[in-house]
Amino acid sequence: MQEDPRELIPELCRQFFNLGFCSGTGGGISIKKEGKVYVAPSGVQKERIHPDDLFVLNEDGTKVIEGPRCANAANLKQSECTPLFLAAYNLRGANACLHTHSQAAVMVTLLFEKEFRISQIEMIKGIRKGNTGKAMDFYDTLVVPIIDNTAHEKDLTESLSKAIEEYPDTNCVLVRRHGCYVWGETWQRAKGMVECYDYLFSIAVQMKQHGIPTVPEAKKE
C-alpha cells in the first residue's frame, strides 16, 4: 500500500498489455490515493506509459491538480474513462478501477443476454461480494450485469452507475461489444479480481463451445 501510483500504473499497464487487456491504446487503470485520483492519458500506448504522463485529479475528479510533466504534455488528454472510474470510486468507495477490452469479456457479452452468470468454478472465490470484503462462495452464482455500449465512452456513465446500484454484489460491469469495468478497495484487489473475472469469461466461452452450461442445473455435492 506504500507504492506510488505514478510508478504502479505504468507497471500494471505493461502487465495488462501482456495479458491482452489493453491492446491498441484501449483499456486502462486508475488509482485513488490520499485524496488524489491518478488517470492515464487517452489514446496512448498503455504498455509505454511513463510516470510523468499521468494526470492527477482532485478527489471528486473535477479538477486537474497535476498535469503530465512530459515533453509531450500539451498534446495529452485525460482518459475518457475518467467519469466511469469516478462512478466506481463514488458509488462503491473503490480506490482502484480497471477497464479492459479483453476479447473474452467481449465474447461473453455476445453469448449472454442481460447478465453473465457462472457457478461452481473455483476462481469465483477470488471475487468479493460488492464492497463487503467477503469472498464469494464456490456454490454462489456470480452475476455480472451487461450494459449496452454507447457511441461515446462518457455516455456510459449513467447506465454504468445504474448497474452498480442495481447489482450491489458485483465488482464488475460488462459493456456489450466493448469490454468491462472492474474495481476494488485496493489496487491489489482490483487487479486480482480483473484476472478472476477474465478467467471466468474465458472459461465460459470454452464451456459454451463444448455445450456445457455455465450454471449447473442441480447443485453438485
Add this chain to the structure above:
Amino acid sequence: MQEDPRELIPELCRQFFNLGFCSGTGGGISIKKEGKVYVAPSGVQKERIHPDDLFVLNEDGTKVIEGPRCANAANLKQSECTPLFLAAYNLRGANACLHTHSQAAVMVTLLFEKEFRISQIEMIKGIRKGNTGKAMDFYDTLVVPIIDNTAHEKDLTESLSKAIEEYPDTNCVLVRRHGCYVWGETWQRAKGMVECYDYLFSIAVQMKQHGIPTVPEAKKE
C-alpha cells in the same frame, strides 16, 4: 538442488503466472527442504511474491518456524493449500507440490467423469509412475483421478489423500471445476510434470473438439 526455496518459490510463481497457472492470486507452490516446509501466503499476487513474504513451517507443517519478514507480515496468512501440500509430502515423500488453476485442467474435469485418461502422446513420458522414479511409457494409459471440489480448500484434504492412496501411480489429482495438484521428489520434477500434465490436458481438450478419442481403441504399432 542447492537453490534456496525462498528465492525459487517467487521465481517459479512468476513463471507459472506467465503460463496461466496462477492468475488472480490462485494456485501456488510449496517446497520442502532440509526438514522445512516453505509456503506462500494466501490470496496474494503470485507473480509478485518476495522471498520475505514466505512462511516456513516445521517438517510436519504444524508450526510456523519463520513467519514473513516483510512490512506487511502481520496481514499475511499462510496458503490454505498447506494441508494439501502436506498430504503429498507425507503420503508420497514428495519435496515439492504445485497447485494450478489452469483453464485446461478445469476444462478436462468438465469433459471427463471420474478419471482423466490419455494414451500415446509423447509427453506422457515426462510423467513418473508414482514415486518409483520410473517414467511412464508412450503406450501406457495415463490415469489422473478427478475428485469433486468442496466449498473450502482445506476440506479437500481427505478426498485428495484418498485419491493419492487409491492411485499409487499418479503424481497429480484433478479437482473438478477447480484445478489440480501435482507433486514430485524434487522441485524440478514437480515443475516438469506440471507442464507435462497441463500440456496433456490442453491437447485432450483440442482432441475432444475434433472428435478424436484420447485413448486410441487399438494399440498402434
Add this chain to the structure above:
Amino acid sequence: MQEDPRELIPELCRQFFNLGFCSGTGGGISIKKEGKVYVAPSGVQKERIHPDDLFVLNEDGTKVIEGPRCANAANLKQSECTPLFLAAYNLRGANACLHTHSQAAVMVTLLFEKEFRISQIEMIKGIRKGNTGKAMDFYDTLVVPIIDNTAHEKDLTESLSKAIEEYPDTNCVLVRRHGCYVWGETWQRAKGMVECYDYLFSIAVQMKQHGIPTVPEAKKE
C-alpha cells in the same frame, strides 16, 4: 516523435514477434522520418534486428542512403516489402507502415470474400478514417479490402495501390492467405491501429465459430 527509427524498429519488431505478427522472419515495419525511409533487411529474424542492420533510403525509396553497418552487411538485402511500404507513404502520406503475417489476419481472408466487415465492436474506434485523423465511430462498419496474394511480394504493389485508392477510408489492406499491411501518420498510430485491426480479425474468427454475424443485422440502440 523524437525517437530514432534505428532504435525504434528493432524494439517494435521484438514486440511484434511476441504478439505473433512476425514469426519466422515474416512481416516487418518501416518508418519514414525527416525525408528518410528506414526498412529492415529481408529474411532475417525480426526479433533480433540490430539498429546497424537497417537500410536507409531516400524519400522516394529509389536509392540506399545508408546501408547496414553490421559485420554481415554484405549479405543483407532490403525488405521485399519496400515498394508496398512506399505505396502507403506516397498514396496516403503515411510515415510508418507495418506488415504482419498474423494468423488471425490470414484466417479472416479465408472466412470473408472481397472485404472484411465488422461493426459495433468498441475497438473499431481505435481505427482512423483514412488519413483524415478522424476516428471511426462504434456504429460505423469497418471495411477492409482483401486483395489476392501473388507469387512474389513485389507483384502485390499494383493491387495494393489500387485497393488503397478504391478504399480511401481504410488504413489496412488484407492480402489473402498472407497477412495485412497497416499504415499511419505516425508510428504510434500505425502501431495502435495494427493492434486494433488484429484484435478485430481475431474476435471475428471467434464470432464466426459461434455463428454470430460480424455486422449485426439491425442497429442496436
Add this chain to the structure above:
Amino acid sequence: MQEDPRELIPELCRQFFNLGFCSGTGGGISIKKEGKVYVAPSGVQKERIHPDDLFVLNEDGTKVIEGPRCANAANLKQSECTPLFLAAYNLRGANACLHTHSQAAVMVTLLFEKEFRISQIEMIKGIRKGNTGKAMDFYDTLVVPIIDNTAHEKDLTESLSKAIEEYPDTNCVLVRRHGCYVWGETWQRAKGMVECYDYLFSIAVQMKQHGIPTVPEAKKE
C-alpha cells in the same frame, strides 16, 4: 555466424520454451559448428539450461569431447535425440536441428494420415526445398512426412532417416503423437523454418475447424 553454440543453445531454448515448443523438459536443439556437435542434456528444463550444461561431441557424434562442466555434471546424460540430430547432419549436411513437442505439430499428426499437406499460405515461402537453398513458392504444396512414434526416441532413427531420404524436399519430419524435427544449413535457417512450420501446423488446425481445405482444389490466380 560467429555466435558460440554454448551461448546460443540456452538462449534459443528459452525462446522456444516461451513459444510452447519445449514444455516440461521436452524438445531441444543441437548445433554443429567447426566439426563439433553441441547437444543439451536429457530431461532438464530447457529454459534453464546453462552454457556449462552442454555436451560437445565429435563430428560423427560417437564420442563426447567435452562433457558438462557444471556442479551437477555427473548426473547429466546427453539428449536421447542425439542420433536423430545426427541423421539430419549426416543425410542433409545440416548444421542445426530442432525438436519440438508443439501442440500444433501433434494436432496435425492426428488430423492428417501419411503426410501433412498445405498450399497457398504465404508462410510456405519461409521454407526451403531440401538443402537446395531455394525457397518454396506460394503455389507449391508443402508436404511433410508423418512417421509413427516408437516407444523409445532412439528407435525413431531408422524411420526418420527413411523419411529424410524419401522426401528430399522436406526439412521437417512430423512424428505422430509426438512432435517434429526440423533442420537447416544454419541455426538461423533452422529456427526460421521451425517457426514457419509451426505457424502452418497451427493455421491448418484452425482451417480444419472451419472446414477449409489446406490444399485449395483449384489453383487460384
